[in-house]
Amino acid sequence: MSGAGTKLEVQDSSQRKAKLQVLLVEDNLADAELMLRELRRDGFDIATTVVQTRAEFRRRIKEEFPDIILADYNLGDWRGVEALEILHGEALDIPVIMVTGALGDVTAVECIKQGAMDYVLKDGLARLPEAIRRALREKHERSLRHQAEQDLARKVDELARSNADLEQFAYVASHDLQEPLRMVVAYTQLLSERYKGKLDENADKFLGYASEGALRMQVLIHDLLAFSRVGREDAVSGSVDCNSVMEEVLQSLASTVQESSAVVTHGALPDVWADRTQVAQVLQNLIQNAIKFRSKEALVVSVQAEKADQNWLFSVRDNGIGIAPEYAENIFVVFQRLHTRDEYPGNGMGLAICKKIVERYGGKIWVESQAGSGSTFKFTLPAHGPEERVVEQA
């Protein structure tokens, strides 16, 4: 038995590297010879080890990590199919081809179920080379796929971690900066009030700049904190009736709408799966923008929604100043604005918050616009909660 192992084994380990390592689980040496002859005839450059017992099989697979295993089904006191179980137990991904005498359908199916890549009958060995090639190809593809999945999982992990870090940083920075800034604002204001006109003209001017700057910084930090809270606060996801949200938003914007003589209309709005306050925040920011960036024309804002697969697609259309297409993505970035604060007040935070909210629910937000011809902001929100979504997909 062990004689068989040494007889067919190629000993030169440097040679073995380049060769295809074949582990034969076979108790009939003549059969083994036939298989090898078939493979060599087909041009395979192989190094072979023959094993016969379970113990030897266990040892060899761990020592040699063969490229492929060719196993007979009937091996005296054990079965080739056990080889599959052993490989499984050792978590080794080595393709196995059963090379057997007549094999009943049931047994053949059992072998494939256990993980054999193929089975070849001993009286049809001409098929063996192609079966090996296919098994090796599939193994290669499997390992590429596995590698790609691992890379992806690692990247997703890294991204989630770096997002969480960034979020934590923005939160801590904006939260902790508030307190010292309050001191700066309070004391620059105190200085202005107490010493205005008592020092020289420049001093008054400088104090003015200082308190103005501090106040501005306070607003920026407040906005940054609001932005970083979108992901942190305990938003409650549930079914939200957008008609009633819309009414609330219009109520809170009533005076702005009136002052600008805007006409804000909306169609029947759906229920979406999100947090009520955050949906209100999105609609309010978009309508506020429409009002702020109006043109000389009488302003008309229209809010509509239509079903798009599992989502609702909202559009907020205005006939305002519009946005040149090259800025269509930029405007959703924190603090990005297209105008000076003297032209239009604001910090460039509204759309960044909208984007963060919408993406939190798996939605998208974008703008369709041309400079000078109004804008349509579109965003999607899920129609249902995750469980119902699965039901609908099924």
Ligand SMILES: Nc1ncnc2c1ncn2[C@@H]1O[C@H](COP(=O)(O)OP(=O)(O)OP(=O)(O)O)[C@@H](O)[C@H]1O
């Ligand atoms: N409806 C609109 N029409 C034209 N331009 C718009 C419209 N909405 C947004 N923009 C452009 O996108 C920029 C970013 O909008 P965003 O709401 O983020 O900031 P903001 O309104 O300037 O400031 P904030 O929202 O912080 O008060 C705006 O400064 C403006 O240039």
Ligand SMILES: [Mg+2]
């Ligand atoms: Mg805004």
